[in-house]
Amino acid sequence: xxxxxxxxxxxxxxxxxxxxxxxxxxxxxxxxxxxxxxxxxxxxxxxxxxxxxxxxxxxxxxxxxxxxxxxxxxxxxxxxxxxxxxxxxxxxxxxxxxxxxxxxxxxxxxxxxxxxxxxxxxxxxxxxxxxxxxxxxxxxxxxxxxxxxxxxxxxxxxxxxxxxxxxxxxxxxxxxxxxxxxxxxxxxxxxxxxxxxxxxxxxxxxxxxxxxxxxxxxxxxxxxxxxxxxxxxxxxxxxxxxxxxxxxxxxxxxxxxxxxxxxxxxxxxxxxxxxxxxxxxxxxxxxxxxxxxxxxxxxxxxxxxxxxxxxxxxxxxxxxxxxxx
Amino acid sequence: xxxxxxxxxxxxxxxxxxxxxxxxxxxxxxxxxxxxxxxxxxxxxxxxxxxxxxxxxxxxxxxxxxxxxxxxxxxxxxxxxxxxxxxxxxxxxxxxxxxxxxxxxxxxxxxxxxxxxxxxxxxxxxxxxxxxxxxxxxxxxxxxxxxxxxxxxxxxxxxxxxxxxxxxxxxxxxxxxxxxxxxxxxxxxxxxxxxxxxxxxxxxxxxxxxxxxxxxxxxxxxxxxxxxxxxxxxxxxxxxxxxxxxxxxxxxxxxxxxxxxxxxxxxxxxxxxxxxxxxxxxxxxxxxxxxxxxxxxxxxxxxxxxxxxxxxxxxxxxxxxxxxx
DNA sequence: TCAAAAGTGTTATCCTTACACCCATGT
DNA sequence: ACATGGGTGTAAGGATAACACTTTTGA
Numbered sequence: 001x002x003x004x005x006x007x008x009x010x011x012x013x014x015x016x017x018x019x020x021x022x023x024x025x026x027x028x029x030x031x032x033x034x035x036x037x038x039x040x041x042x043x044x045x046x047x048x049x050x051x052x053x054x055x056x057x058x059x060x061x062x063x064x065x066x067x068x069x070x071x072x073x074x075x076x077x078x079x080x081x082x083x084x085x086x087x088x089x090x091x092x093x094x095x096x097x098x099x100x101x102x103x104x105x106x107x108x109x110x111x112x113x114x115x116x117x118x119x120x121x122x123x124x125x126x127x128x129x130x131x132x133x134x135x136x137x138x139x140x141x142x143x144x145x146x147x148x149x150x151x152x153x154x155x156x157x158x159x160x161x162x163x164x165x166x167x168x169x170x171x172x173x174x175x176x177x178x179x180x181x182x183x184x185x186x187x188x189x190x191x192x193x194x195x196x197x198x199x200x201x202x203x204x205x206x207x208x209x210x211x212x213x214x215x216x217x218x219x220x221x222x223x224x225x226x227x228x229x230x231x232x233x234x235x236x237x238x239x240x241x242x243x244x245x246x247x248x249x250x251x252x253x254x255x256x257x258x259x260x261x262x263x264x265x266x267x268x269x270x271x272x273x274x275x276x277x278x279x280x281x282x283x284x285x286x287x288x289x290x291x292x293x294x295x296x297x298x299x300x301x302x303x304x305x306x307x308x309x310x311x312x313x314x315x316x317x318x319x320x321x322x323x324x325x
Numbered sequence: 326x327x328x329x330x331x332x333x334x335x336x337x338x339x340x341x342x343x344x345x346x347x348x349x350x351x352x353x354x355x356x357x358x359x360x361x362x363x364x365x366x367x368x369x370x371x372x373x374x375x376x377x378x379x380x381x382x383x384x385x386x387x388x389x390x391x392x393x394x395x396x397x398x399x400x401x402x403x404x405x406x407x408x409x410x411x412x413x414x415x416x417x418x419x420x421x422x423x424x425x426x427x428x429x430x431x432x433x434x435x436x437x438x439x440x441x442x443x444x445x446x447x448x449x450x451x452x453x454x455x456x457x458x459x460x461x462x463x464x465x466x467x468x469x470x471x472x473x474x475x476x477x478x479x480x481x482x483x484x485x486x487x488x489x490x491x492x493x494x495x496x497x498x499x500x501x502x503x504x505x506x507x508x509x510x511x512x513x514x515x516x517x518x519x520x521x522x523x524x525x526x527x528x529x530x531x532x533x534x535x536x537x538x539x540x541x542x543x544x545x546x547x548x549x550x551x552x553x554x555x556x557x558x559x560x561x562x563x564x565x566x567x568x569x570x571x572x573x574x575x576x577x578x579x580x581x582x583x584x585x586x587x588x589x590x591x592x593x594x595x596x597x598x599x600x601x602x603x604x605x606x607x608x609x610x611x612x613x614x615x616x617x618x619x620x621x622x623x624x625x626x627x628x629x630x631x632x633x634x635x636x637x638x639x640x641x642x643x644x645x646x647x648x649x650x
Numbered sequence: 651t652c653a654a655a656a657g658t659g660t661t662a663t664c665c666t667t668a669c670a671c672c673c674a675t676g677t
Numbered sequence: 678a679c680a681t682g683g684g685t686g687t688a689a690g691g692a693t694a695a696c697a698c699t700t701t702t703g704a
Binding site for chain 1: 655659
């Protein structure tokens with residue numbers, strides 16, 4: 001292949017997650033125009049400045065937000081043409097690399113953030129159908145499923161199968177219809193279906209449809225494909241928690257088991273079984289007692305735990321395989 | 326971040342896997358100089374020609390090998406400086422995107438390949454310590470482990486922890502020492518350790534050490550970081566088999582359960598328990614009888630099966646959680 | 651004393667693992 | 678007949694799921 005390609009830029013996009021008021025929150029910055037209010041922190045990778053892409057991502061995050069992320073993981077690289085609608089020959093083509101970053105929020109960090117235009121936002125404001133903590137989201141039956149079924153049954157808009165499945169089967173599996181269970185890891189599949197069916201404003205911005213005909217819109221829209229990257233990040237994090245102790249990147253140094261459980265529940269977007277959760281966490285050797293305890297708001301004081309680092313040396317995949325309810 | 330970056334190229338690298346003579350084989354092409362004989366098929370992504378990166382990868386593979394890959398999956402994007410040693414200002418910086426592709430070999434394809442300089446090579450020739458089908462590889466105790474321990478115990482060469490683990494703990498977990506079990510998914514971790522300890526020729530080529538002092542070398546070397554991409558591909562494939570039926574991308578239309586088992590064993594690099602394997606595959610609804618049977622070389626004729634596509638509609642994660650032995 | 655949240659114990663069920671055994675064909 | 682690989686049944690063990698219950702605090 002010859003090297004006479006159009007000029008290419010590597011864009012880095014970070015889905016930076018922290019717990020804010022018992023909810024998983026994502027760091028957002030304002031979009032470039034006044035139509036779109038939310039974007040992921042992003043920047044251009046400069047190989048002269050950054051030794052690796054991971055280092056570039058860390059610096060970009062620090063520069064934009066004054067935050068130092070703990071855990072960082074690459075998600076996916078998107079190279080679609082037409083990702084940006086400006087198509088002049090002078091415009092560089094942007095290949096964007098999505099990242100997931102986890103961080104703890106301290107008071108100081110909150111203050112540092114106050115000086116910038118960045119801010120935290122509950123990630124379920126972007127993907128409201130993913131939060132089942134207060135029961136099945138009403139949006140599903142009121143709006144989403146009927147619209148998806150209508151779309152899936154329209155042969156004009158659905159010509160090709162994806163991974164061997166037609167649109168109807170994909171909807172059924174991703175949204176837990178007819179015997180299928182709701183699978184909390186299928187976040188990206190669900191977003192892609194909702195996007196393909198033209199139910200989110202990104203489909204309008206990308207010129208795929210004229211209007212969603214939905215008021216209010218289905219979750220807050222984001223710049224370009226940033227909401228897709230967020231969906232990828234959530235899916236990856238939900239999957240990762242089951243075999244890596246990354247949850248502790250989001251917890252303070254010491255915490256009660258209820259704190260831990262609520263954090264897990266907020267990420268999975270569903271309740272977990274209390275008694276079995278506690279047993280599993282302790283039995284797996286993921287935590288150890290600090291000795292201290294916390295007087296809670298009404299009720300028996302809870303023992304404080306900390307992450308037991310030694311577990312990393314003992315088992316290759318220490319995670320939380322937690323059950324429903 | 327300003328956009329005055331060095332010129333960047335997106336390199337696509339494909340680890341293309343097929344079964345050749347009951348072994349997982351990878352498609353290799355000759356390296357650019359005569360020192361390195363093996364490279365992965367690679368090319369430059371041109372956004373003007375290719376709608377998406379996945380499409381670019383498919384075209385690149387077809388152009389170089391006349392093969393049409395079935396399953397394609399993005400692995401990881403590497404942006405390290407110094408990945409190529411030439412560092413002149415005119416040299417474009419290459420960010421490389423690694424891909425895994427699976428394909429079936431038909432006789433025609435084999436013939437088409439004959440006209441090119443590409444060829445198949447058993448992937449265990451690159452990572453010989455990953456094949457446990459004939460028992461524990463001798464290389465481990467003869468060469469690898471003692472060299473790794475020596476490296477891990479040298480504080481001069483090991484200053485920083487990785488994922489909270491020191492070098493010693495990483496070796497212990499990745500290579501199943503002292504109570505840890507050998508985990509067939511830790512292919513990349515093992516390759517990274519072997520590379521870091523200077524046991525493979527890539528470490529020489531990258532200028533990290535003067536010589537490995539190993540004769541014969543530890544597996545065939547590859548161009549740049551291609552062997553690392555191969556290790557990533559194997560790890561991903563071994564993990565993926567457990568929850569997606571991608572194994573059938575490597576099988577012919579119809580096959581016996583023993584064929585299937587041997588394919589699985591060759592990928593995992595270890596034996597699996599025959600009786601339980603058969604039960605799981607059938608119980609999981611992954612295969613169905615074709616009705617035909619095959620007279621094997623001595624012994625009872627085996628029933629022929631085919632992949633049961635309907636399973637994709639029934640369960641979100643149909644894979645092979647197969648036990649040892 | 652009661653509400654609220656923390657924390658413990660016990661059993662049923664399923665899935666994996668292991669082992670033993672029978673079946674159909676070629677030589 | 679017997680060697681060879683194909684194919685089946687069944688019981689033990691471990692992990693998860695579901696349920697009921699006790700403990701310690703604040704109001």
